[in-house]
Amino acid sequence: MSNKPYVREVSKTTWFLNPQQPRYKRYMAREVTCIFIGAYTFLLIVALKRLAEGPDAFQGFLNALHSPLGVLFNLAALVAAVYHSTSWFNVTPQAMPIQRGEEFVPGNIIVGAHYAVWAVVSLIILILGI
Amino acid sequence: MSERQIQLEVLRYDPETDSEPRFQSYAVPCKNEWVVLDALNYVKENLDTTLSYRWSCHMAVCGSCGMMINGEPKLSCKAFIREYSDKIRVEPLANFPIERDLVTVVEDFIAKLTRVKPYLIPKEDKPISAGEFKQTPAELMKYKQYTLCINCMLCYAACPEYALVPDFIGPAAIALAHRYNQDSRDGGRDQRQEVIATDEGVWECSFVGACSEVCPKHVDPAGALQQVKVASTIDWYKEHLMPWVKK
Ligand code: SF4
Numbered sequence: 001m002s003n004k005p006y007v008r009e010v011s012k013t014t015w016f017l018n019p020q021q022p023r024y025k026r027y028m029a030r031e032v033t034c035i036f037i038g039a040y041t042f043l044l045i046v047a048l049k050r051l052a053e054g055p056d057a058f059q060g061f062l063n064a065l066h067s068p069l070g071v072l073f074n075l076a077a078l079v080a081a082v083y084h085s086t087s088w089f090n091v092t093p094q095a096m097p098i099q100r101g102e103e104f105v106p107g108n109i110i111v112g113a114h115y116a117v118w119a120v121v122s123l124i125i126l127i128l129g130i
Numbered sequence: 131m132s133e134r135q136i137q138l139e140v141l142r143y144d145p146e147t148d149s150e151p152r153f154q155s156y157a158v159p160c161k162n163e164w165v166v167l168d169a170l171n172y173v174k175e176n177l178d179t180t181l182s183y184r185w186s187c188h189m190a191v192c193g194s195c196g197m198m199i200n201g202e203p204k205l206s207c208k209a210f211i212r213e214y215s216d217k218i219r220v221e222p223l224a225n226f227p228i229e230r231d232l233v234t235v236v237e238d239f240i241a242k243l244t245r246v247k248p249y250l251i252p253k254e255d256k257p258i259s260a261g262e263f264k265q266t267p268a269e270l271m272k273y274k275q276y277t278l279c280i281n282c283m284l285c286y287a288a289c290p291e292y293a294l295v296p297d298f299i300g301p302a303a304i305a306l307a308h309r310y311n312q313d314s315r316d317g318g319r320d321q322r323q324e325v326i327a328t329d330e331g332v333w334e335c336s337f338v339g340a341c342s343e344v345c346p347k348h349v350d351p352a353g354a355l356q357q358v359k360v361a362s363t364i365d366w367y368k369e370h371l372m373p374w375v376k377k
């Protein structure tokens with residue numbers, strides 16, 4: 001080793017803006033979706049609290065949800081949740097490969113199974129909700 | 131044979147005279163079937179004998195010719211000129227200190243490889259007279275993909291975690307540890323877990339996935355790291371919730 005190796009510094013705050021690595025921005029976009037998912041979870045806790053406070057309080061909460069801002073937030077949270085979930089489903093074959101004998105189960109079957117479970121759970125919730 | 135004039139911009143650094151790296155441009159007449167490494171060899175033979183870079187096999191086997199080509203970690207012997215425009219920028223692998231020109235300092239990676247004990251640690255000592263350790267094709271398949279790694283370090287150059295936290299043991303070394311952990315003949319998992327199931331091991335990884343995208347051998351190191359996370363999490367639950375269950 002020479003006694004003067006040159007170290008190229010990487011910015012701790014703007015590294016993901018590297019124009020030659022668009023995959024970093026994709027990664028950050030996915031991380032940002034967590035904020036919406038966290039916020040939506042918080043919203044559900046508020047809903048429980050309002051429900052405990054009685055019918056009037058809960059009606060007020062529902063009215064707030066129907067306001068333009070409420071609808072906008074719900075739409076944004078839906079988009080974020082879908083992006084978060086689908087991008088996770090798509091990498092599950094990497095994290096959870098399934099080997100049968102000498103072969104690995106094809107990735108699209110593992111991904112498809114996730115979508116299927118998602119659809120079934122959503123359907124059950126929909127039916128319970130009606 | 132068709133030829134094309136390429137502007138090769140190479141990041142140069144001479145530790146004896148330079149305080150920081152600088153780009154130097156070379157006009158290289160490239161043949162259609164050339165790779166970037168051929169263009170560098172042309173420069174070295176015809177234009178500038180002082181240019182330093184590593185290579186050996188010219189066939190994507192030795193793993194020594196990794197560099198940033200237009201900002202992407204690539205094996206220069208596998209990067210065909212015809213897939214690029216007339217201006218190609220070549221820099222040493224990102225996230226490693228520059229030794230000279232395109233040559234990087236790789237001691238950190240070598241040390242990490244050593245730490246994960248990348249060799250078979252048999253479960254019990256067996257005299258040679260007891261015969262070989264047998265393995266079925268299915269048992270081989272379980273880890274075969276991870277044996278394909280050529281230690282080219284492209285995955286480290288792609289990894290933003292390694293860029294920000296140099297202590298991170300990183301993709302290739304952990305994938306190699308996983309390779310031996312998955313081997314039916316091996317009994318060294320506990321020893322390796324002490325190194326890789328740690329904050330500077332898999333838990334530093336946030337699954338950007340860049341390592342697997344740039345890996346020239348389709349090792350999928352990102353997949354290996356997630357599998358180590360899953361297995362380590364199961365270990366934790368077993369240890370804390372079901373201490374009576376033997377691992
Ligand atoms: S895992 Fe792939 S990119 Fe990383 S060192 Fe091995 S072959 Fe190179």
Ligand code: FES
Nearest residue numbers: 187188193195207
């Ligand atoms: S020269 Fe050996 S991998 Fe490129």
